[in-house]
Amino acid sequence: MDLLSLRYFRVVARREHISRAAEELRVAQPSVSRTIARLEAELGLPLFDRQGRTIRLNRHGAAFLARVERALAELDDARREMADAAGLDNGSVTIAAETLLPLTELLAGFRAAHPAVTVRCFQSTPDLMREHLRTREVDFCVASQPLTGPGLGAVRLLHEEVLLAVPTAHPLAGRERVTVAELADEPFITTRPGHWQRALLDRLFATIDRRPVIGCEGDEPGATHFLVMAGLGIGLMPSIARADLAAAPLAWLRIDAPDCARILSLVRREDGYLSTAATRFRDLAVTHFAARARRARGML
Missing domain, CATH: 1.10.10.10 (Winged helix-like DNA-binding domain superfamily/Winged helix DNA-binding domain)
Known part of the structure; x- marks a missing residue:
């Protein structure tokens, strides 16, 4: 054969x-x-x-x-090991993530530092990420919720509070904090089941034995703030987004609930060869998100 x-x-x-x-x-x-x-x-x-x-x-x-x-x-x-021996110019890195928007600055920085390395990205759900890792189609997955499985290892990139974003004209806009019970009848802008925002939203409402009112759901979490600003509902957003949206007409509230947070992790197969290009990407990702976390804390 x-x-x-x-x-x-x-x-x-x-x-x-x-x-x-x-x-x-x-x-x-x-x-x-x-x-x-x-x-x-x-x-x-x-x-x-x-x-x-x-x-x-x-x-x-x-x-x-x-x-x-x-x-x-x-x-x-x-093959990857031999490419490494031939030099970084022959390297490549393949990444899967639930949403690619948080990676744009990281990817731009990596490409500027290593212009000859080929970079490929996939947008995937957690289930697809596990399959990508199992079949070794990707070097890393950037996961916003626990991604576990045989032979998988993770490096934590970011632990951040998740905030509630509402339009500035919303009755809650003048508040600093809100309980889940107070949001029971509010329409939410969120993602489809499987994505981290929806998983967190469902978990929060399970604490009051209710289901959230879904005003709009989709596959791109990066569209949430646009729909919130349009007055179509309210939405959960990571605190890191507040720094990027400082000028947007949005009010930000803390939610009184335990574990209202997102953990961003870089996941890989521990039994696979980690190329020089992949190692450089991992190290830059850790440094990049540590800096973003410091900036987000300064906004709170």
Whole structure:
């Protein structure tokens, strides 16, 4: 068996769909089908259960996939190690995050310091982040809520209070603090389930045995303050945003509730090779967010 066959098999096994795998691999579907058939013939047993056009990875395929992923991961680590030996100019860093907006300054600083390093970013939910890490598609995930799993390790970048943002004309705008119970009938601007703002909002309202009133929900937390300023509702925002939005027509209130905070972490697979480029990115991320935290504290 050759490496190309193994890489084809890995994609088909993840997708459990020949056409989608062929699309991802950017090759013709018959080529993928023939490659899988040859691989199964070489191994002497089927790796998929087939019913019409539907395929499902069977127990033999699942066992084979686990070993194939480890083998390809080792080869990818070897490639990155050799690239390091050839110099940082050949390096690359791949990052996934729930929202990319908090990373813009960090990424700009990293690119300025290392212009030859290739940087790729993905916007992902926590579940997708775990999959990206499991399959080694990314070097790091920037997580705004706990992201745990076998072999994962995290570096804390930021622990910050989460504030309530309201329009300046809102009845609560003159307050410094508010309880969750006082917000029971207020419409919230928030993200869909799975994102950290929604997880925190649901957790806060669980303490009063209520569900929040959702006025607007979406996938981009960076749009929250625009919708709040438009008067469509109120929203939870990290305190770090207050420094960036000092001139915006928003009032900021503390919420009287325990653990009304966000922990931003840089998560990676501890068993993977950490390239020079990735190490530089990690170190810069720690320094960058420490500076931002100091600036945010100065605004409170």
